[in-house]
Amino acid sequence: MLDRFQHRMQHRSAALLFAIDGRLDRILKLWLLLAGLAATARITFTPNPVPAAGFSTFVSYLLLAVAPFASTLLALHWFSDEQHLRQPKTRFARVGRWRQLSDSEMRGHPLYGSSGMMVSLLVGMMLNVPVRAVEYLAAMPPIPIDSPLWLSTLHLAMTVDVVLFSSLYMIAFVAALRRVPMFPRLLVAIWIGDLAMQLFTAKLVTQAGGLPAGVAQALHDLLDGNVKKTLISVALWLPYLLLSERVNVTFRGRAQA
Numbered sequence: 001m002l003d004r005f006q007h008r009m010q011h012r013s014a015a016l017l018f019a020i021d022g023r024l025d026r027i028l029k030l031w032l033l034l035a036g037l038a039a040t041a042r043i044t045f046t047p048n049p050v051p052a053a054g055f056s057t058f059v060s061y062l063l064l065a066v067a068p069f070a071s072t073l074l075a076l077h078w079f080s081d082e083q084h085l086r087q088p089k090t091r092f093a094r095v096g097r098w099r100q101l102s103d104s105e106m107r108g109h110p111l112y113g114s115s116g117m118m119v120s121l122l123v124g125m126m127l128n129v130p131v132r133a134v135e136y137l138a139a140m141p142p143i144p145i146d147s148p149l150w151l152s153t154l155h156l157a158m159t160v161d162v163v164l165f166s167s168l169y170m171i172a173f174v175a176a177l178r179r180v181p182m183f184p185r186l187l188v189a190i191w192i193g194d195l196a197m198q199l200f201t202a203k204l205v206t207q208a209g210g211l212p213a214g215v216a217q218a219l220h221d222l223l224d225g226n227v228k229k230t231l232i233s234v235a236l237w238l239p240y241l242l243l244s245e246r247v248n249v250t251f252r253g254r255a256q257a
Contacts, residue, residue, distance in 0.1 A: 013119040024076075027126075035065035035130075036065050038133070039137070043142050060159040063163045068166045071167035071168070075173075076174055079174055080178075095242045098252075100253060109249045111255075112249050112250050114250065118247070125176070132162050135222070140155060148210055150210045150215075154219065157204050165190070172190055188238070195230055198230075205219060
């Protein structure tokens, strides 16, 4: 019974992975359409008239839509030939007992590939982009040209956060999809940068001064929620990245000894 269930789940994960890989171009086009519509609606229905919105507002909303799209295309180009992407010489994941595999052994291993539980991680990284975009649009309305310093600083920090990390998570998504050996440490580096960015945003906006009490509390709740979500991701997936035989076979070229 258990073997049958595992086989069914493996089959479904492989089918989902195939669908994501085969329809990635459609997914990217759909993202551009939905992100553009959401940004347009946010500008149109803002309490401020559109002419009062600063140029930075239009640039930030454009980057919100285009940056993940462009970073995904670049990553697909960078990682187009995984056959020639070599294993890093320095090992950071030293937990467990493993034996090194040759290239032919690795690619012929039954656990080689990004299916199984890996598909959940891929979907999570991809969904992180629209979730961040919705949170950004909800928290950051179009700002007027003559906005106060604290608002301009908050807008800049939050725009950098959503544009940078939406792009980085999509690069990590493609790295996992294309079985790039550097993927596990790339994702860990993104997690560390994500946490640091939340702290940096809080410090930067506080130093700008003049932050209203209500905005300060809302910002605190938003950044605190971002930190908690990242920490939950780390707690869920870091043990998997270290101990999963599929991850070790696919990204580190080694199997259990």
